[in-house]
Amino acid sequence: MKPALFAAILPVVALSSALAFAGDKPPANSKPVSAVASSLEQQGYAPISEISFDDGRWEVEAYKNGQKRELRVDPQTGKILSDRPDH
Numbered sequence: 001m002k003p004a005l006f007a008a009i010l011p012v013v014a015l016s017s018a019l020a021f022a023g024d025k026p027p028a029n030s031k032p033v034s035a036v037a038s039s040l041e042q043q044g045y046a047p048i049s050e051i052s053f054d055d056g057r058w059e060v061e062a063y064k065n066g067q068k069r070e071l072r073v074d075p076q077t078g079k080i081l082s083d084r085p086d087h
Helices: 003-019 033-042
Strands: 048-054 057-064 068-075 078-083
Touching: 033 048, 033 057, 033 068
Parallel strands: none
Antiparallel strands: 048 057, 057 068, 068 078
């Protein structure tokens, strides 16, 4: 497998693994987790280490500017509802 293709597939596999342990099921009108992850990466949150769905929101653990962050994201809009340090 070409390195670039492997690098593109690896985050999707990692997200799929993290989602396997998610607590709740996202509503039918939610953005796909891949779209949420892509949007967060475009905003500088990378790498993303975990995404799960709980209490009606995407819960995301990611890094930004070298700091580990815990995000809560609206499932319908993809808007970040909270962003705090994750210790």
